Amino acid sequence: MSVRQSDTARIIAVGSGKGGTGKTTVAAALAFALANDHARDVALIDFDPQGSLTRFTGQRAVADPLQAEPVEILGMTLYRGGATLAGVSPSALTQHLRRASRPGRTIVVDMRPMLDDPGHAVVLSTPGVFLLVVPELNPESIPEARKLAAMAEARGIPFRVVGNKEENRRPVKRALEFLSTGFGTEMSDVVIKRGAAVAEAHERQLPVTAYAPDSPPGRAIRALADELVAEGVA
Ligand SMILES: Nc1ncnc2c1ncn2[C@@H]1O[C@H](COP(=O)(O)OP(=O)(O)OP(=O)(O)O)[C@@H](O)[C@H]1O
Ligand SMILES: [Mg+2]
Structure with missing residues (x-):
């Protein structure tokens, strides 16, 4: 386990x-x-009005x-979401991020899908943010993932792309190849498998890494946590 010297939170x-x-599946499972696995002080923030x-x-x-006060769940601190997050100002969201910030803490933020929301404007202008781009491995997800990565690049925000719902189908393999070629070193070594354990975990209201840590998606997301810790991101 690496020793952390950070005096601010990592996001x-x-x-x-x-x-x-x-x-959301990846945010919750990565945070857990x-x-x-890494004894991190973790805060999870729901940035999505859904x-x-x-x-x-x-x-x-x-x-x-x-x-709202955060709640402690599964050894993490959760800042709950709600519908009124739609339409709040960027400065209010910045303040919200700030209140979760503690020295040495890792904050995992679950973003909404739309790129033109204040949430993206805020995280992409917050010092110390690392962006994890999680496209589904299909052709439709690639353009938006590239757009988001380009937004990060334009602002000098480090990012990593990790493909989700991998399975043995030709379009999925092709999407993975396309992303790997396009992103090179920004592509994670980890690819997250599609697996029934995700739906089972959701039914039990648990992160898949808590419900089925050794299932294919559980293993992959734990490997992603290992990768981010090894690189000092988390
Ligand atoms: N690796 C996986 N294997 C199987 N199913 C998955 C996997 N990852 C996500 N899913 C399923 O895909 C659906 C969408 O997942 P999730 O809600 O995490 O996506 P999202 O990107 O957060 O969606 P939204 O854009 O609405 O916020 C859910 O039904 C979830 O169970
Ligand atoms: Mg979501």
Whole structure:
């Protein structure tokens, strides 16, 4: 386990620019792996007005996410989401990120799908942010992933691309090849398998790394946590 010397929080924002690619699944499971396998002090922030991360972890959305006290779940600190996150100002979201910040803490932010929301504007202008781009491995997800990566690049924000829902089908293999060629070193060594354990974990309101740590998706997301820790990102 690496020793951390950071006197501010590290922030990993999980996005894709497209609906349903697995952002929330990966955010929750990565956060749990960082807390459980790497003893990190982890805060999870639901930045999506849909409140999926909040529900996925068995919590209820709150009326005012910017004021609500965080809750402790599974050894992590969760800042719950809610519908009123839609339309809040960038400065209010910046303040929200700041209140979760502690020296040595790793903050995992679950982004909404749309790229033109204040959430993206805020995380992409916050010093110390690392962007995790999670496209689903299909041709439709690639343009949005590239757009998001280009937004990060333009602002000097480090990022990594990790493909989700890998399976043995030709379009999936092709999408992975295309991403690997296009992104090179920005492509994670990890590829997350499609697996039934994800839906089973959601039913139990648990991150897949907690419910089935040795399932194919569970293993992959734990390997992603290992990769980010080894590189000092998390
Ligand atoms: N590796 C996987 N294997 C199987 N199913 C998966 C995997 N990752 C995600 N899913 C499924 O894909 C669907 C979308 O996942 P999730 O809600 O995490 O995506 P999202 O990108 O956060 O969506 P949104 O854009 O609505 O926020 C869910 O039904 C989830 O169970
Ligand atoms: Mg989501």
